[in-house]
Amino acid sequence: MAKSTSKEAISAEEKIKAAARKVFTQKGYAATRTRDIVEEAGLNIALLNYYFRSKEKLFEIIMLEKMQEFFGIIIPFLHDETTTLDKKIEQITNRYIDMLLQNPDMPIFVLSEIRNNNGLFKKIQVGKILQSSHFVRQLKEKQPGVQPLHFIASMLGMIIFPFVSKPVFKSAGVLNEHGFATMMEERKKLLPKWIKAMLGTK
Amino acid sequence: MAKSTSKEAISAEEKIKAAARKVFTQKGYAATRTRDIVEEAGLNIALLNYYFRSKEKLFEIIMLEKMQEFFGIIIPFLHDETTTLDKKIEQITNRYIDMLLQNPDMPIFVLSEIRNNNGLFKKIQVGKILQSSHFVRQLKEKQPGVQPLHFIASMLGMIIFPFVSKPVFKSAGVLNEHGFATMMEERKKLLPKWIKAMLGTK
DNA sequence: GTCTATAACCTGATAGAC
């Protein structure tokens, strides 16, 4: 059945999915109980199993969704043949930070669940997509000596790592929620400069 | 009782601790069963409870140990008043990568467990140590406009992020175990150059 | 479709023999 587009109330199925998104990404698969999810949704366990068969099946749906978002968001920019390398760096930085500010728990969730369960991830062809991208071709032209992987790992590290270590900042009293958001907004300006500076070295 | 320094066989207590280190860091607290730990140690559950009282108490011991290593390793370099900023960057990069190559699962373990359980972490005064360090004073002199936090987040991101995303590289077929180690060895040379290039921008 | 009650299983922890 196609999803209704009218303004009618959200279905139980959708409520459970939304709750699962929230709880799974916050606590991870192993630490979440089906009870946590249905309580968050204001429903009961029977409904979860009625719609999704099992905790594991529900998790797969959420996990695939999150991996798609996490890895998919920069693909259009990587393949854009009309933009310069510098422009791509700016777009990726801005777009990624914006998306992660909406989903701050996503990186640590996706990365730690892939550690626990590489099976699900293999469906996504990250390696091939990257290697065949216009972005990597441009990188090789600009810096023939350096593996693009090194550059990409650095760029993504600068963007994503603050989200992964956000709980550390908060617990250590270095940053609160608002301070973190401000910092990431500043980084949208700062990182492209730093990333381009890396390209200037030999 | 002081730990024996002779070459006698490893005690059951030490065997369980070693097994716990391995299993907890690989799977995280929630996903490990006490049975996993004692099987790894070749012993039985009763021993675990005899020596450590509970799964949680054993976990706390391992977790404190790992946090100490993860956050503590760079402190001596941060406070060294005899070295230049450039030298510190080289030392931190080299030393951190070496340690993480020995403990590749450590970053994702420590960071995801802090997310789940900030209580344990609060005992370590990361924020104060950082702010009062010679390293941060040197940074402020060199780049008065930029928050040291931005710089540190970038530097640590470039160093640590590859370890956090290692399962992605492996599952995606981009790198195998040996390729990853090679890449990190290359990064010991590459990162100091890139990090210093960031300092040169305004 | 939704709910309550319960089954079936798993996991951490302990009792008690050696």
Add this chain to the structure above:
DNA sequence: GTCTATCAGGTTATAGAC
């Protein structure tokens, strides 16, 4: 100190009423 057997509690999943 070490082990086997077992308990107590919690968790997922389902049966069956509405």
